[in-house]
Structure formats: C-alpha cells, structure tokens
Amino acid sequence: MPMNRICLATLNRIFRIAAPVAALTIGAHAHAQSTVQLYGIVDAWAGYQRVPGNPGAAQLGGGGLSTSFWGFGGQEDLGGGYKAQFAIEGFFRPQNGRFGSFDGDPTFSRNAYVGVASPYGALSLGRQSSLLYLQSAKFNPFYASFTFSPTIVQLYSSLGTYPGFPTDQGIPGGTSWSNAIQYSTPDLGGLSGAAMYALGNEPGENGAKKFAAQAQFTRGALALGAVYQYLNFSSAPGDLGKLLKGFRSQTAAQLGASYDLRIVKLFGEYTYFANTLAGGNFHVNMLQGGVTIPVGIGRILASYAYSRDNSALDQARSTASISYDYPLSKRTDVYAGYLYDHVSNLSTGCTYGAGIRTRF
Structure with a gap:
C-alpha cells in the first residue's frame, strides 16, 4: 500500500x-501551423508533328496539354496574417525521363522561390514564372500547352526553329525568370496586380535585366488582364545574338480577356512586341481568339492566332488548333488534338495526336 x-x-x-x-x-x-505538399502533372501524347519548313515524324512526346512537372510547396503561419511560403518545382519529360522541358533547363526550371505573404501583399525571391507567360496561358483555351496552344506555340516554342523565318524569335527569356524579385498585391474587390524584376547576376552584366508589371480584374464571368515586360538579355548573359543576330532588347505588351457564358467560354488576346537590333528594329502584332465548349462531361477547345511583323520581309503566321478533352476522373483526363501552322514562304506544318494527363 x-x-x-x-x-x-x-x-x-x-x-x-x-x-x-x-x-x-x-x-x-x-x-505556427505549417503545410508541405507534393504535387504535379504527368502528361504524355503520341502522334505526328511537322514544324513549318521541315520534314515531319511520328512523335511520343511529353506535354500535350500541360508540360509535365513535379514540385514541393508549403507555407507556415507566422501570426498576424503573415505567412512564410515556398515552392520548388521542376519540369520533366516523361517520354525519356529527363529533367527540364528541354536540354539545358535547370533542375527546378518551373519555380524555385521563397517569400512572405501578408494582408498587404506577397514578396517572393528566386526563379519564378514570368507574368507575360502566366497571362498568355490564362487567356487562351489551351492554357500553357506547347503542343496545341497557338498562343504559346507562336510566342514561346519558336525560338530559332525556323531559319527561313528570321523575324520569328518570339519572346526570349523563357517562361520563368531566374534571380527575380516579385511583389503581388492582395485582391482588392476583384482587382489585383504584380511586378517582377530580374537581375543579371553576373560580373559585367549589371545592365542586363528584365522587368514586368501586370494587372488583372475578375468579376463574375468576366476576366481582364494587361501585362508589360522589358528584357535585354535572354536565358543566359550574352546569348541574345544566338536567337537573332544583333538582338539587343525587347519590349512586349499584352491585353487579354475571357467571358464565360456557360454554354461557351470566350477568350481573346492582343500581343505586341518590339525588337531592338544592331541593324534596325521591327515589331510584331499578334491576335488570338478561342472558345471552350462543354460537350457532355468533356469539352471542345478551339483557338486561332495570327501574327505579322513590320520588317522588310513582312512575314505572317497563322496557327489554328482544335482538341477534345474528356475527364476520366477528377485528376485524370484523355484528349485528342490537331494543330495547323502556316508561316510565310515555308511549307505548312501540323501536329495531331492523342494523350493522357494525370495530376497528383
């Protein structure tokens, strides 16, 4: 006891x-609640592709509707409405298991940043998706597809592809900017904005920089966006001449809009970019219109983009695409698509195929 x-x-x-x-x-x-998540997309397609002015070939590719990527992201509640947040994300190619959306892409090519969010906005440092790329994806029905989106194909996947189309260097600098500082405003009754500045970050490259500003407004079925960017260096210091001889800088601006009528969602974009070269300057105007139409539990996506430059070559490009996307579950869908691509003085290109995409 x-x-x-x-x-x-x-x-x-x-x-x-x-x-x-x-x-x-x-x-x-x-x-101090904290969360960390693993997430991503795996997308692969099979079909045929012929870029303008080149022979075609059967393809087993990655990224029919979405570029495959994986990542970690998280946040920690710091109290008082403040949160620490981070994202580490990398593209990869499921067809061959390689990192990056192309050879030479960094391991964490999509995003690699850390920052703080507050009631007054968010500040983040590191490699981040460019504001022009995000808006270009938002206001076209194919979002960020490098295979079937006329907008993305014309702006981002044509760099150095067509030697016979020398004014078609698109938007240099890639879809993500390294050494970037970004501030994003809070949502103010549907109005929000962001600004980004990227440093050259190399000896002798203090003048090499990129900066951009973007504003968007969302109210019900309507969404509007405007973005401006300037850059005077590309993916690496001193490599502008590899894309276009004597290329020094580029200014780009874009207006975008979408409206959801339920029976159809409408998309539109106008993009202008002006290029400064050692031997003279030129600019390009591009228009894109598109629709998404629900059909059963699936949807039809269609888009057309037209661009023309004002150089002595006076070259034009027309790209049209149509696709059907069918969900198998909340995370997995299958799709089939066709893209037509015509460039002045080059043989017409086309892409067609079917694929599967899953999210995790």
Whole structure:
C-alpha cells in the first residue's frame, strides 16, 4: 500500500509538470501551423508533328496539354496574417525521363522561390514564372500547352526553329525568370496586380535585366488582364545574338480577356512586341481568339492566332488548333488534338495526336 501511494504521488507530479508543457506545445503548434505538399502533372501524347519548313515524324512526346512537372510547396503561419511560403518545382519529360522541358533547363526550371505573404501583399525571391507567360496561358483555351496552344506555340516554342523565318524569335527569356524579385498585391474587390524584376547576376552584366508589371480584374464571368515586360538579355548573359543576330532588347505588351457564358467560354488576346537590333528594329502584332465548349462531361477547345511583323520581309503566321478533352476522373483526363501552322514562304506544318494527363 505505501508503494502504491508513492507511485500515485509520482504520477500526479508528472501530470502536473507535463500538462502545462503539453498545453504550450499544442498552442505553439496551432499558432505556427505549417503545410508541405507534393504535387504535379504527368502528361504524355503520341502522334505526328511537322514544324513549318521541315520534314515531319511520328512523335511520343511529353506535354500535350500541360508540360509535365513535379514540385514541393508549403507555407507556415507566422501570426498576424503573415505567412512564410515556398515552392520548388521542376519540369520533366516523361517520354525519356529527363529533367527540364528541354536540354539545358535547370533542375527546378518551373519555380524555385521563397517569400512572405501578408494582408498587404506577397514578396517572393528566386526563379519564378514570368507574368507575360502566366497571362498568355490564362487567356487562351489551351492554357500553357506547347503542343496545341497557338498562343504559346507562336510566342514561346519558336525560338530559332525556323531559319527561313528570321523575324520569328518570339519572346526570349523563357517562361520563368531566374534571380527575380516579385511583389503581388492582395485582391482588392476583384482587382489585383504584380511586378517582377530580374537581375543579371553576373560580373559585367549589371545592365542586363528584365522587368514586368501586370494587372488583372475578375468579376463574375468576366476576366481582364494587361501585362508589360522589358528584357535585354535572354536565358543566359550574352546569348541574345544566338536567337537573332544583333538582338539587343525587347519590349512586349499584352491585353487579354475571357467571358464565360456557360454554354461557351470566350477568350481573346492582343500581343505586341518590339525588337531592338544592331541593324534596325521591327515589331510584331499578334491576335488570338478561342472558345471552350462543354460537350457532355468533356469539352471542345478551339483557338486561332495570327501574327505579322513590320520588317522588310513582312512575314505572317497563322496557327489554328482544335482538341477534345474528356475527364476520366477528377485528376485524370484523355484528349485528342490537331494543330495547323502556316508561316510565310515555308511549307505548312501540323501536329495531331492523342494523350493522357494525370495530376497528383
């Protein structure tokens, strides 16, 4: 019996000490909640592709409707409405297992940043998706497809592809900017904005920079966007001449809009970019219109883009695409698509195929 009393007394002391410690631990955990997630997309397609002016070939490719990527992201509640946040994301090619959307892409090519979000906006540092790329994807029915989106194909996947089309260098600098600082405003009644500045970050490259600003407005079925960007270096310091001889800088601006009528969603974009070269300057105007039409539980996507430059060559490009996307579940869908691509003075290109995409 005395031994029982001693044991009970000891247990009571332990509980008296442990209870406040546990309460403090639980309170601290509730105050500083943190989450980390693994997520991504795997997308592969099979079909045929012929770019303008080149022979065609059968293809087993990655990224029919979405470029495959994987990533980690998370946030920690710092209290007072402040949160620390990060994202580490990399593109990859499921057809061959290689990292990056192309050879030479960094391991974490999509995003690699850390920052703080607050009631007054968010500040982030690191490699981040460019504002022009994000808006270009938002206001076309194929979003960020490098295979079937006329907008993305004309702006981002044509760099150096067509030697016979020398004014078609598109938008240099890639879809993500390294060494970038970004500030994003909070949502103000449907109005929001962002600004980004990227440093050259190399000796002798202090003048090499990129900057962009973007604003968007969303109210019900309507969405509007405007973006401006300037750059005077490309993916790496000193490589502008590899894309277009004597290329020094580029200014680009875009207006975008979408409206959801339920029976059809309408998309539109106008893009202007002006290029400064050692031997003279030229600019390009591009228009894109598209629709998404629900059909059963699936949907039809269609888009057309037309661009023309004002150089002495006076070259034009027409790209049209149509696709059907059918969901198998909340995370997985299958699709089939066709893209027509005509460039001045080059043989017509086309892409067609079918694929599967899953999200995790």
